[in-house]
Amino acid sequence: MKKAIVNLCRLLLAAVFILSGFVKAVDPLGTLYKMQDYLLAMDLGGWLPDLALLAFAVGLSALEFCLGIFMLFAIRRRLTSRTMVIVLAIMTSLTLWLALTDPISDCGCFGDALVLTNWQTFWKNIILLTAALVVAKWPFGMIRFISKSNQWIVINYSLLFILIISGWSLYDRPQFDFRPYHEGTDLREGWNLMMEGNESPYADFFIEKADDGEDITEQVLNNEGYTFLLIAPWLEKADDSQLDLINQVYEYAEDNDYLFYCLTASGESGISLWRDITGADYPFCQTDGTVLKTMIRSNPGLLLLKDGKVIRKWSHNRLPDEYDLARPLEELELGQAAGNTMGRHIAEVMLWFVLPLLLLSITDRLWMWSKWIRKRKNSNSINKKEVKMRKKIVAGNWKMNMNLQDGIALAKELNETLKAEKPNCGVVICTPFIHLASIAQFLDQDIIGLGAENCADKEKGAFTGEVSAEMVKSTGAQYVILGHSERREYYKETPEILKEKVLLAQKNDLKVIFCIGESLEEREAGKQNEVVKAELEGSVFNLSEEDFRKIVIAYEPIWAIGTGKTATAEQAEEIHAYIRSIIAEKYGQAVADDTTILYGGSCKASNAPELFAKPDIDGGLIGGASLKAADFKGIIDAFK
The missing domain is CATH 3.40.30.10 (Glutaredoxin)
Structure with missing residues (x-):
């Protein structure tokens, strides 16, 4: 029901914005005249030159039209929906002022095609703003009509089309004439x-x-x-x-x-x-x-x-x-x-804009469907023995939490719990350095692996405060987390530094859990794929196939770490599948199929079953929920 409501709101917004932007674009001078009326009503007449106002009129029509198209095709869903909220909030405030003071007869939101009173316009904007807030709340509920790889075509074609429409209307005259002096008027x-x-x-x-x-x-x-x-x-x-x-x-x-x-x-x-x-x-x-x-x-x-x-x-x-x-x-x-030229002009728009996008959408959907069929066929053909080789892991990252006594107590509780009820997956706890040697003495590492949260990028020497990979290994630890976003952000760890850490960890026979992930800004810009690819290429794609097979990848969207936000299972699966695909490009499909890829980012017992059920998600790297035995075991039990 929620998804249905979101998509109904999305279609309403798309239709209104496309219509509003188009009728402004076919009559940019009419929009200019309306803006002059606004400025006069605000006692700002002559404040801006006509050329600047005309450029703004063309830009406004292009913005509205493109936002409507992007909403229709579910392009940049989060950014588009939030931009619509901002635009509608401004428009609603402006039309409330118009309704209360009535300085001009109508707002001109649909040009001469549809004239509304100021109060009608205000209530129309209230409805649209409500719809925009619904879509902005659940942007990923919008069903895509075109894949992300082809969205750039729609973006550029829509912008080019509407600017050409405005340019031609300025050079010649509006192709759609809704005024009382159009051709054929008596x-x-x-x-x-x-x-x-x-x-x-x-x-x-x-x-x-x-x-x-x-x-x-x-x-x-x-x-x-x-x-x-x-x-x-x-x-x-x-x-x-x-x-x-x-x-x-x-x-x-x-x-x-x-x-x-x-x-x-x-x-x-x-x-x-x-x-x-x-x-x-x-x-x-x-x-x-x-x-x-x-x-x-x-x-x-x-x-x-x-x-x-x-x-x-x-x-x-x-x-x-x-x-x-x-x-x-x-x-x-x-x-x-x-005669009536309206039909001819509608046919021209259909031929030059609607038809190409319709054909693109149909082709894109057929291509995605065939890709899904191929992927399903390939997944069904994978040898069951090979599928079982990919290890499922739930790893806890304690971060800078708990003193030595509390840490030992938690480790003992986990050790006793999981010895009594064997888990259906690999379990790892990665603790601060001070815990490692003490916990290693009693931890049954056939059931729970022990790991560090970091190691130095130097082998030994005068590096006060650092802990080398050799030191970590000497405590009895088997794993080490490297590349965590907090290390990258707070301690400025670069790809070159991480490359050295990975090499030293493997030299000391430590299994590396290598973290990658994008920020909220990068996600909203649609750059998540290039970010994770660059992080892999910068630090681990230099490894031989044999050494890369020892790496566990942990995808952690930075915007979901400690924020309570979680990527949807579909979002997480989409990027996990992409990560596996670029590993396949580098090392081959067999290596990609064997690589364990964990999800991290506000994973908890309530959402772990849905996440872990996805074919490319092999477990989780758990932060805050790993600090309590019951919470951590609830996530581990998701594999049951």
Whole structure:
């Protein structure tokens, strides 16, 4: 039930973020205008230049879209879910302010595709934030739709796709136009409804001649022929790179008796400046600036009306040229209504984005399924005698705990308990140096092996306070722990130091329990595989096959040591299998199958059976739970 709830929340979040990011990406200028509204409401108008706001708008759309895709495919599950919580916490706070103060009519979270009231947006964000907290609590409950090895393809392809969408929409115009002036809109019908007192998005639409203030709105909308409208919200900021084409379109309109007006919100000075720059002879009309920005996301842009309907729209980068306008509009395709292009644009998105990812997911799942089949077939073919050769071990690491008397008492209790009830696995206790010689005198090492927690990287000499491998062996110990994360972190033990320790331990016939594992930061960055591989390569992969067979590997995720956190059985098995695979690459499958790999990291009696049941987990290196005989035996009994 928990996994089902997590995945339902995950799909809800994915759908909303993908939709929100996509509709912003197809209309980055619309997002820019909404951000300007926010800044004005906060009395910060003009605080940031438009170019910076536009870059932020594109970045925000890419972030939302990619987070939705990553959530859908369960990519970087922990990082993605936590990032969503942060984003939604910010958005929820912002929309609460909007709902309480109502400085703007809507938040613009879905652009013009879906307009919500400020209170509707707030409650929507509350639901999404709750869902995000559920997913962040149990991120590994999300089922993967694609393997980790292929996630980079989805990450890069999604980011590239959404940035291309934004870039093309800026260069041309939004491919999905949800505004009330899209191609096919009957402006005359909408205007008439508004004039009759009905609610209409055209309430602020008007056209007044700039020279005498005459209202020609009805004249333009009632014209049964063609009308070109050059839309330039602010002539002072208009792009003047296509002046020749604009003038050619005006001359074409004059030659064919088509109406041509430039609609702008600029005043007389702006119009005069534009005339001086362009030599424009066409008439100028005044219209509301917000309406003009809504009509077309281009400054300038061009609309073509026929019989009061919008039949074509062009950005200043895509204006028709002399070849497009070789004959009267009545004889040209662009003089006819464009029809509903929504289906074509949806098909393009499906072809260029959805279909490739769908094919990748299907291929990936088939590949993983075939890999599982091969692995199962190979595991079934392994000789049972060879499987039994891999020793199962539960080892206790006492760390810096217990004085000599308490340590002896614990060792005696364990010795008596396990002699009375033989364990089904190898048992080792690794104690501080002061305990070794005393415990070795009474410990039955046929039942419980004795080990040290460390040894020096020097053979002998003037190294005050150090204990050599030879000294450890002389106490009667059989094992030594090397490479523990606490030694690496607190005492700065490098791969070279550990390499020397391993060589000296083996020279003195000590069995090495070699520890590897990643930090929380490395796990969240998805680097756990390369970290454990580097630790093996740095300190033990220099050994001969014969010497490597004497090594016991202990995988300990640093983020789970002493924290109470435990890797799930699936997580632990996944990386144990990876460790065995890189051992196979180095020494061959036979050596990998014989190598004992232990799990450490808040392992206790309650979770040990599930962990030890995994095929690549051969026991545990136990910390705090090894300090009480009953707790330690509870873990040992997991092998029953």
